[in-house]
Each structure stands twice: as structure tokens, then as C-alpha cells.
Amino acid sequence: MNTLIAVLRNPNCAREFSPSQWEALLGEGRRTRMLARLHHLLAQKVPDLDLPVAVRDVLSGHARYVAHMHVLVRSELRRLGKLAAQVDYPVILLKGAAYLMAELPFAAGRGLSDIDVLVPRHALQDFEQRLRDVGWEFDPNLTAYDNQYYRQWSHELPPMRHSDCSLELDVHHNLIQVTSRSALDVAPVIERSTRVAGTPFYVLAPTDRVLHSALHLVMSDELRGGIRDLYDIHAACLHGAARDANFWPDLLAHGRTLGLLRPLYYCLSLAGDIFGLEPPDTVWRAVRAARPAYPVDRFMSTLMRWHLVPQVDQPWRAASAEQLLYLRSHWVRMPPGLLLRHLVRKGGWWVRGDSTASGGALSAR
Amino acid sequence: MMHGWQLTSHDTLILEEIGDCVAVYSNATGETHLLDALPAEVLSCLSSGACLTHLELAVAVAAVADEPWENWLPQVCNVLERLASMQLVERFER
Amino acid sequence: MSRRLREQRLCFATGPFKVRLGSDVDSFSATWQRSYASLDVLPAEEICHFRIAVERQRGARRWYRPQVVFRIEGLTPFDPYPLDHAFPMFEWGLNWCIAMSAHDYLMLHSAVVERDGCAVALPAQPGSGKSTLCAALVGRGWRLLSDEFGILRHADGSFLPLPRAAPLKNASIPLLQNFAPHLGFGPRYAKTRKGDVVHMFPPGDSLQRQADPARPRFIVFPRYEPDAVLQLHAQPPEVAMTRLVNNSFNYRVSGAQGFRSLCGLVRECESYQLINGDLSEAVAALESLLQERGR
Structure with missing residues (x-):
């Protein structure tokens, strides 16, 4: 990658x-x-x-x-x-x-x-x-x-x-x-x-566009678009900030009232790592305060990185990251009882990864 | 106020004669249509961006075809309805 | 060459496209090399359009029902095939890659052959006898541009060759082997999705001239009907245009440029409908058409 x-x-x-x-x-x-x-x-x-x-x-x-x-x-x-x-x-x-x-x-x-x-x-x-x-x-x-x-x-x-x-x-x-x-x-x-x-x-609004994309990237089961969606977020931030001096503070404020600081944190952090996106310090510190406890943060960030930036020589990383993130995206979206029912209905999702790097093996619908 | 007809807004057309027909390509929809001489003539009258009534169009067609315009009127009306259903032209209040 | 194939370092050109191919399936390598023996292999550092691998499927199944997968850039867009059908899978898969990618050209679903500087397109639906007729003409010395793709270059409206192994199906197989026994034929693949398949290998001359485009002159829509009396009817250009719009892989994707190129093609060519029940008659009809109305 x-x-x-x-x-x-x-x-x-x-x-x-x-x-x-x-x-x-x-x-x-x-x-x-x-x-x-x-x-x-x-x-x-x-x-x-x-x-x-x-x-x-x-x-x-x-x-x-x-x-x-x-x-x-x-x-x-x-x-x-x-x-x-x-x-x-x-x-x-x-x-x-x-x-x-x-x-x-x-x-x-x-x-x-x-x-x-x-x-x-x-x-x-x-x-x-x-x-x-x-x-x-x-x-x-x-x-x-x-x-x-x-x-x-x-x-x-x-x-x-x-x-x-x-x-x-x-x-x-x-x-x-x-x-x-x-x-x-x-x-x-x-x-x-x-x-x-x-x-x-x-x-x-430009801020909500970023928040929606962040939500979509973190929670969606359509994981294959990963890096493309992250690049959208990166480009939307640059575009928003170039047009409106209040873009970054508004993004923080709207993220907070909507309760979306966590997905925003993951995306800004990854966009920073991967594309060099740099939100203003004050905004970044406030967004970063929404990160989860250290082990969870590290686990999620690593998974998402593996998924977004798969290494050709280690396809198992991308495959396991996809499966774990898929399970997680459903965990976040559904109460546990319903989740079990849905996965059983959709059937056999866990055997489909088959170790091909980002082969689109997990098409949920 | 009366209504006229114009090409669908934002659209530009490419017209090419093919045998006895005219092939029309719409840049807006990406669709291709094969038309007879009369609808093609109507489109080319409108293709400069003009907005014309069915009367004006019948007169324009009659000038090319060398027949009194009254004879063309029913057919022109018919053709305009058909072109509208293909999204090539639309009514315009003027 | 087998070593290059195993190491994913075999680069070759097919018409305007370059392919980097790797495979660990020996029977596939052997058939590929027979089919494309006259191709010049490109240097391994060539930048290719497509990186393709035809590989044994890993996993437990390999022991009792070995399978083969087609990979493009590491992705596996299709379900695996039985291992001994690797060659048809490769041919089909590469066609799919071209049809999905090469939108700088107008791609007709058509065989194209050429003689005396006149290209004849044979566009048709499956089952129309297009491949059979194409192979028969090639057997009579016509140059094979393609059995499957009419690749029209927008810039000058000429057909680009894409000479590849042409799959013959079922009853066509003995018919062609009798009609043109001097052509190269591949192994028989039994019970594929389209029945039994044997490939006619592209003649060396067609492969060596794969960079030479050809001017379109005739568009002939073939239709095979058992026992039909031969009929060759001229077809008005607007009818040919309508049929080609519906027969193209990417007419709509090609937008205004595709429209202009297709208009140019039907204006430049004479179009015919050819109904035939006998292969020799159909070939003779096209040969006299070329003689009388060629350039």
C-alpha cells in the first residue's frame, strides 16, 4: 500500500x-x-x-x-x-x-x-x-x-x-x-x-459530511472501501477548512453534540498517520480526549490500520482485521441478541475470509 | 403567457445522419436515439438553444419541406410529445 | 519460460495490452506455451496493464478435488474452476479484465478477421456460429484479429488485433477439425459451463502481426440455422447501428466518443445479414463478397 x-x-x-x-x-x-x-x-x-x-x-x-x-x-x-x-x-x-x-x-x-x-x-x-x-x-x-x-x-x-x-x-x-x-x-x-x-x-453541512463519513467508515460493514473513504474524509476536511475559518471548531462542537467524537477520533488519527492531516492543536486535543482507554484504543487503531493499509506479504492481517471489524460493526449497531440472530441468518460469515488479502470476501448483504 | 419548446436544459445534442435516419446522442443522459427526418428537423431547429412554439416549428419545417405549414402542425405536435417522453425536449413558459 | 511463469515474471503483449502472468499449474503452462508459441516474450521489467496469476487453490480440497483460481492484482473475482480447466479460465478471465478496463476503446462483442487490407467484423450473440465461422475463415488464410473483441480505436476508427485462442464448442469441434486440420488445436475440456470446448490456437502470422491495425470494410451479422439455404442480405446502416449499440461491451461507457466512432464505423462499412446452414457455403460467400466489393 x-x-x-x-x-x-x-x-x-x-x-x-x-x-x-x-x-x-x-x-x-x-x-x-x-x-x-x-x-x-x-x-x-x-x-x-x-x-x-x-x-x-x-x-x-x-x-x-x-x-x-x-x-x-x-x-x-x-x-x-x-x-x-x-x-x-x-x-x-x-x-x-x-x-x-x-x-x-x-x-x-x-x-x-x-x-x-x-x-x-x-x-x-x-x-x-x-x-x-x-x-x-x-x-x-x-x-x-x-x-x-x-x-x-x-x-x-x-x-x-x-x-x-x-x-x-x-x-x-x-x-x-x-x-x-x-x-x-x-x-x-x-x-x-x-x-x-x-x-x-x-x-x-461540511462538518456533518465529515462526521457522517467517519461514522460510516468506523461502523459500516462495507469495509473494503476503507482507504478510499478515509481519503474522502481527509479531502473533505482540507476542503472545509480552506473555505471556512470555523470549520475545525464547528467540527469539534457538532461531533460533541452528536456524540460522534469517538469515530471522529479514530478517523482523524488515521488520516493524520496515513495522509498527514493536521487539525489545529486545540481541536485535536479535544477530539483526542474522546479516545477509549489505552488497550482498546491500541487494539482498534491497530486493527483499522491493518485493514486500511494491508501488507501484501501478510494477508492474514487484513483478513483477521476485516472479520473482527465486521463483528464489531454489528456489535455496535445491534443489541447482542439481535446480533446473534442476524449473523445466524446471514450464515457462515466466519468461514468466508479464506486468507485472500482484501478480496472483498465479506459482503454482508 | 404561452408555452414553447426547448432542448432539455443542461443538455447538448450531437446529430449524425445515418442512412435514412438521424442518430442523436444526448450528452446529459448518455442515451442514443435513432430518429426519422421530421423529429430530427425539429431538434435541429431547437439545437441553437432557441425556444419555439409548435406554430413556429411547423413554419420552420414547412420552409424546408415546401408544403403549407398547416399540413405539418398535427405531426409537429405529435413529434414534440414523443421527443419530450425521450427527455430530449421540454416545455418552457415564455 | 516455465520458470518465468512460476516466478510471475512472464510478460507478454496481447494486442494493445501487456500482461504479467504467473502460474504454478504445469498443464496450464504447457497449453499456454503451445497456444502462444510465436509471441515474443517481453523483458521482465516491462510495466504491464494486468498482473494475473493462475494458481492452485490452497486448502484441504486440493487433495480430493483440486481447483484453480484466477487472480488479478491479488483479487479473485470468480469462483474457482476444476484444476484441469485452468486454460479456459485464464482466457475467459483475461477477456473479463479487458472488458472491464479498456474503456479507451469501443469494444464490440465481435469476431474480426482481415484479408487484403479489409477487416470484416462478425458481431453476434452466443450460439450464432460466430466463432465457428471466424475459425473457418482463419483456416482459409484470413488473419485473425480476434474471436471475441472488435476493438475500435477512436482516433482513426481502425480495428486493433487481439489474437487469442478461440474456444470452439460441441459440434463445432469436429466440424472445424475436418474443415481446417492444419490449424493448431488445444486439448479437449469436457463439460465446461458451455459444454465441451477445444481451442483453436491463433496462427503464428496473426500473432506476429498483432500490432498492425486493420481498416473496417464489412460488418456481417452471422446466424447459423441448421439446414438453412444461404442468404446474404445487405442491411441499412441504421439497422447495423442499432444492433451494434446493443452488442457492444462498453458503448454507453464510451459516451459521445463511442457514438461518433460507431457512426463512423457504420458509414465506412457495408453491412450484411448472413444466414447459413453450411460452413463451406458461408466461407465461400464471404470470399466472393471480398472479391467483388473489397477495396
Whole structure:
């Protein structure tokens, strides 16, 4: 993972790359799904660098694919926009779709295959009905168990699909599973969201964007995107801080009121280690105060590092880290009895790792 | 106030003649359509960014086709509805 | 070469792509070397597009039902195959890598052959007899560009070769072995997902000319119907365009550039529908088409 991180930290270092380092970069970029991102990063930061032919081909091929996904998402958002313009509650775009709509610089080359939106809980039923009226529907193969699981315990509806659209739509009413032991009051987040000029959509405030990504990275079972998501957090912090002098103090304050200082701590600490992110001292000291007791802190930080920065020669590290983090992400989100039921239902998750480094072996859903 | 028609906002189209048809590519949706001569003529009238009523479009088409514009009106209306369902054009109040 | 394969240091070019290949499966290495004997091996420090390994599956199963996995950059996108099907797995897996990555080209799902500077694309759905017809033409001395990929370069609208082993299935196998016994054929793989498979190896001349693009001249949509009387119908360009849009691996991903290239292709080419029930007749029809209407 050394070449990828080196390039993300300082694209100029690619000027000195040996052939084997270039090949390592292609491998690491593919495993972390960051090839398209690398294409844009290198084109922006070292435009005069002549990439080796194979590197140029692979990066630009993947960048084209992502650009195509962006066309699909934009086109779908124009249709959803007609619906969002008719309602009197905010329809808030999350993650990739939000980065695109708000034209954030780090949207370039960021892959996405679904659209995530957040609406206030009281509006959920209305929004669901409006979507169904224009042809969005749930997977007809959704089992009664899955459906009930989503409705009762999840922070989102089951994924929706439309016959005219290859993308999946995830409608959330909270940023975190409602069963979570660290439940979240989403009202101030919705309150702070802002409308994207010239569109009917809202996006999260820059601080909440970082907190949401941090929460997602630490708690989610979709662990494979790891380093990519951490880089999003890093880029979102730099972008937020460059635009607003109050970004860092606000991030601290909002993290505190939402009870999200712990995930923020893990992410800022890792982004500091890996990408050299440096929050102002006062903010960092306050965030750091939220870290868990030393042994837990060390255990979690090591696991997350193993997971995010797997070493090719020690694939067992990444595999065991994934399994432990997966178990943990469910532990955090569900009461223990429910957790056991869910894992039994999902069946056999523990035998699937099979010692391949970040092979995406754990797809939870 | 009356309504006219324009290309779907934010969209730009590429038109290429292929045999007896015109192939149309929409940069906004990434979709390709194969159109007959009449819808293609309507699109090319609108492709400068103009916003035209169905009457104006019938007159424009008649000028190319050398027939009185009244004869074209029903077909032009029909074609506009079809193009709208393909998300290529939209109504515009002016 | 076997040692290079074992050490993941075997680099080779296939059309515009470079591959670094490693394998610890001896039967695979042997078949690979027979199929691609005429390829020049590249220096081990070459920067390649894809790093691929075809390796024995580790774990307890290896003792009673040995399996093989396909790795790209250490990832295993597919379920393992039985060990003795390593070669078809490699061919299929590399095609998958190209189809998922090479979006700088418009990729048609099509065989492409060339003679006298005229490339003929044979785009078709599985079961249409595309591979059989392609192999038969190659048996008659046409150059094989590809059995599977029509790789169209946007810059000049020419087809790039990607000469690879072409899988023949079931009844096509004896048909081709009788029709063109001088071609190289690989071992028989019984009961794959597509039935029995034997590969036609790419002729040495096609491999040596894999860097030479070819100008498209004809698009022929083949359809095999048992006992059908041969029919060769001209097809309007707009019909060819519609069929190619639906037949491409990445038309939509290619965006406006794909649209322009495809428009250019159907304008430059004559398009035909070829219905045939007899391989020799179909080959003769294409040879006289080339004679009468080639450049």
C-alpha cells in the first residue's frame, strides 16, 4: 500500500517511480477501487508527467467508467429533482451523489453505484409513496425477514430500483442504524443542511459530511472501501477548512453534540498517520480526549490500520482485521441478541475470509 | 403567457445522419436515439438553444419541406410529445 | 519460460495490452506455451496493464478435488474452476479484465478477421456460429484479429488485433477439425459451463502481426440455422447501428466518443445479414463478397 499512499500524500513522488513501483500502484489502486481517482489526481497535480503507457491506459479506462457513472447519476438526479421540488421537507443527498451535486473537487473519479438520500423520519412514508408512484420499487425477491429487518431496525428503506435506471436508490431517515447503542439525534444535522443553489436538493453541512463519513467508515460493514473513504474524509476536511475559518471548531462542537467524537477520533488519527492531516492543536486535543482507554484504543487503531493499509506479504492481517471489524460493526449497531440472530441468518460469515488479502470476501448483504 | 419548446436544459445534442435516419446522442443522459427526418428537423431547429412554439416549428419545417405549414402542425405536435417522453425536449413558459 | 511463469515474471503483449502472468499449474503452462508459441516474450521489467496469476487453490480440497483460481492484482473475482480447466479460465478471465478496463476503446462483442487490407467484423450473440465461422475463415488464410473483441480505436476508427485462442464448442469441434486440420488445436475440456470446448490456437502470422491495425470494410451479422439455404442480405446502416449499440461491451461507457466512432464505423462499412446452414457455403460467400466489393 506504500505507493498508493505516497501518491495520495504527494503526487510529485510519482516522478521518481521505478517500473515495479508503477505496477504496485496499479495493483493497490485496483484493490482499493481508486484507479479513477488516481487518474484525476495525477492529471491535476502533475499534468506534465508522461505516464507509462500501461499506467495511462488503465487509469484513464477506469476514469471513463466512473465518468459514465456520473452521467447516469446526474441524469437520474434531474428526474428525482422534479419530485424533490414538490415536497416541503428537505431531500438531502448523501455521499457520492452529494459530492457530485455540490461539485466538490474530490468528486472527480470517485466511483459510485447508488444514490443515497436522507429525509426526515416524519416524511419517510410520503417520500416512499411518491417514489413508488413514479416507478421506484423494492426488490421483488426481498424476503419477509429482510423487509422486516429494514423497517424495524435499519436507518434506511430496503434499496429501491427503477426499470429505467441502472442505479440503486437508498432512502435513509437517519445516519446510523436505529438500534445502535450509540443512537443519534439526526434533527440538528437536517437543520444544518443547505440547499445546493439552482437545484431542489440539500446537502449536509461540511462538518456533518465529515462526521457522517467517519461514522460510516468506523461502523459500516462495507469495509473494503476503507482507504478510499478515509481519503474522502481527509479531502473533505482540507476542503472545509480552506473555505471556512470555523470549520475545525464547528467540527469539534457538532461531533460533541452528536456524540460522534469517538469515530471522529479514530478517523482523524488515521488520516493524520496515513495522509498527514493536521487539525489545529486545540481541536485535536479535544477530539483526542474522546479516545477509549489505552488497550482498546491500541487494539482498534491497530486493527483499522491493518485493514486500511494491508501488507501484501501478510494477508492474514487484513483478513483477521476485516472479520473482527465486521463483528464489531454489528456489535455496535445491534443489541447482542439481535446480533446473534442476524449473523445466524446471514450464515457462515466466519468461514468466508479464506486468507485472500482484501478480496472483498465479506459482503454482508 | 404561452408555452414553447426547448432542448432539455443542461443538455447538448450531437446529430449524425445515418442512412435514412438521424442518430442523436444526448450528452446529459448518455442515451442514443435513432430518429426519422421530421423529429430530427425539429431538434435541429431547437439545437441553437432557441425556444419555439409548435406554430413556429411547423413554419420552420414547412420552409424546408415546401408544403403549407398547416399540413405539418398535427405531426409537429405529435413529434414534440414523443421527443419530450425521450427527455430530449421540454416545455418552457415564455 | 516455465520458470518465468512460476516466478510471475512472464510478460507478454496481447494486442494493445501487456500482461504479467504467473502460474504454478504445469498443464496450464504447457497449453499456454503451445497456444502462444510465436509471441515474443517481453523483458521482465516491462510495466504491464494486468498482473494475473493462475494458481492452485490452497486448502484441504486440493487433495480430493483440486481447483484453480484466477487472480488479478491479488483479487479473485470468480469462483474457482476444476484444476484441469485452468486454460479456459485464464482466457475467459483475461477477456473479463479487458472488458472491464479498456474503456479507451469501443469494444464490440465481435469476431474480426482481415484479408487484403479489409477487416470484416462478425458481431453476434452466443450460439450464432460466430466463432465457428471466424475459425473457418482463419483456416482459409484470413488473419485473425480476434474471436471475441472488435476493438475500435477512436482516433482513426481502425480495428486493433487481439489474437487469442478461440474456444470452439460441441459440434463445432469436429466440424472445424475436418474443415481446417492444419490449424493448431488445444486439448479437449469436457463439460465446461458451455459444454465441451477445444481451442483453436491463433496462427503464428496473426500473432506476429498483432500490432498492425486493420481498416473496417464489412460488418456481417452471422446466424447459423441448421439446414438453412444461404442468404446474404445487405442491411441499412441504421439497422447495423442499432444492433451494434446493443452488442457492444462498453458503448454507453464510451459516451459521445463511442457514438461518433460507431457512426463512423457504420458509414465506412457495408453491412450484411448472413444466414447459413453450411460452413463451406458461408466461407465461400464471404470470399466472393471480398472479391467483388473489397477495396
